[in-house]
Amino acid sequence: MKRLILAGGGHAHLHVLRSLATTHWPDVEVVLISPHPRQIYSGMLPGWIAGHYRIDQCAAALKPLAEAGGVRILQDHVIGIDADQRIVRCAGVGKLAGDIEYDLISLDTGALVDASALATTDATLLPIRPLEAFVAGWERQLDRFTQAGSARLAVVGAGAAGVELALAVRTRLANLLGADRATVVLIEGRGVLAGHGDRVIRAVSRQLALHGVVRLAGHVAGAPGGLVFADGRMLAVDCVIGTTGAIPAPWLATSTLALANDGFIAVDATQRSTSHPQVFAAGDVASRVDRPHAKSGVYAVRAGPPLCNNLRQSLAGKPLQRHDPQQRSLYLLATGPKVAVVSWAGFTATGAWAWRWKDWIDRRFMRQYEIN
Numbered sequence: 001m002k003r004l005i006l007a008g009g010g011h012a013h014l015h016v017l018r019s020l021a022t023t024h025w026p027d028v029e030v031v032l033i034s035p036h037p038r039q040i041y042s043g044m045l046p047g048w049i050a051g052h053y054r055i056d057q058c059a060a061a062l063k064p065l066a067e068a069g070g071v072r073i074l075q076d077h078v079i080g081i082d083a084d085q086r087i088v089r090c091a092g093v094g095k096l097a098g099d100i101e102y103d104l105i106s107l108d109t110g111a112l113v114d115a116s117a118l119a120t121t122d123a124t125l126l127p128i129r130p131l132e133a134f135v136a137g138w139e140r141q142l143d144r145f146t147q148a149g150s151a152r153l154a155v156v157g158a159g160a161a162g163v164e165l166a167l168a169v170r171t172r173l174a175n176l177l178g179a180d181r182a183t184v185v186l187i188e189g190r191g192v193l194a195g196h197g198d199r200v201i202r203a204v205s206r207q208l209a210l211h212g213v214v215r216l217a218g219h220v221a222g223a224p225g226g227l228v229f230a231d232g233r234m235l236a237v238d239c240v241i242g243t244t245g246a247i248p249a250p251w252l253a254t255s256t257l258a259l260a261n262d263g264f265i266a267v268d269a270t271q272r273s274t275s276h277p278q279v280f281a282a283g284d285v286a287s288r289v290d291r292p293h294a295k296s297g298v299y300a301v302r303a304g305p306p307l308c309n310n311l312r313q314s315l316a317g318k319p320l321q322r323h324d325p326q327q328r329s330l331y332l333l334a335t336g337p338k339v340a341v342v343s344w345a346g347f348t349a350t351g352a353w354a355w356r357w358k359d360w361i362d363r364r365f366m367r368q369y370e371i372n
């Protein structure tokens, strides 16, 4: 009997769990370590913020999925790995604290956001990751805004997530408090959607203007009273949402695993660690050294089937297969109301039909992980 540890219930591991629930993996004990009994799907989070979904519609329940595949679930955090000794260390909030030995481990624990420089004494700081902490913090903040009857909020970071969040937050607060009592400022270090094509940037800029999101350029830091720009300008806000890019969890640095230049786990074309053959990683926690790509959910989802196949092959001592991530990704960006912007290979379009398409794709994705 070999022990396979699945660390984190991220997008790629949802596929592995579904495979375990529907097919027999012989002679393997599988343990899932996840701090939460559900996996929130970030693609639907802006829709939840805007008020289009309940949170349970945006989350896959891990417990029934794990149980259907005979997987033991430990509700705990990984806080370290000694890959040389094949030991994973848990925080100890679950029943089985401490060190757990493994024959094979797969990591899909995602990334963090370092928003600490944005902390201010007078405003609530909500880093977008971990998502569970963000969800709880946003619900509390919404109550505060409702009691105050007005809101001044800044979203720092204008990548795809920052743009979607700013539009979603503005839609929700304008509906709740009235458009003139809800100020949402998007703070752009390098312009909106850096790295995306001109057409999609123009389409998204139109949506930001249409919905009354205020845009400010520059780098900010937290200061008493709000956010301060490098040139000394001050922005007084009640709440700051930080979406300032992905950083690795600190415990990766001491894992003895080879890391890529960005500090995430270096993996090869089979999603296997370049330094330790008993370690696989997929999604944001991993960086492909042969074919670097953006850290996005699309890549994490697509890595699921090849990761799953290679875990089985590795357990059986059989050759691994390479995974070639797609060169281009379809992006469907939610704009707040039920309208989305499509971006595909330089093509851009905006409309309610694009939202319905996104909604259909997202709901179908989530249905795959329902166990009835």
Ligand SMILES: Cc1cc2nc3c(=O)[nH]c(=O)nc-3n(C[C@H](O)[C@H](O)[C@H](O)COP(=O)(O)OP(=O)(O)OC[C@H]3O[C@@H](n4cnc5c(N)ncnc54)[C@H](O)[C@@H]3O)c2cc1C
Pocket (backbone or CB within 6 Å): 007, 008, 009, 010, 011, 012, 033, 034, 035, 036, 038, 039, 040, 042, 043, 045, 046, 076, 077, 078, 079, 108, 109, 110, 111, 128, 160, 161, 164, 165, 249, 282, 283, 284, 285, 295, 296, 297, 298, 299, 300, 332
């Ligand atoms: C608001 C928002 C919208 C986005 N929209 C899109 C989109 O439309 N399209 C797109 O492609 N990308 C999108 N992204 C990016 C996308 O969310 C990430 O790239 C994607 O979630 C990465 O998936 P993952 O499986 O690597 O990690 P995650 O989805 O972050 O999952 C990681 C899992 O590991 C668990 N975990 C974390 N730490 C530990 C630990 N120490 N021990 C055990 N378990 C742990 C977490 O609880 C979680 O269940 C969006 C991001 C945000 C913030």
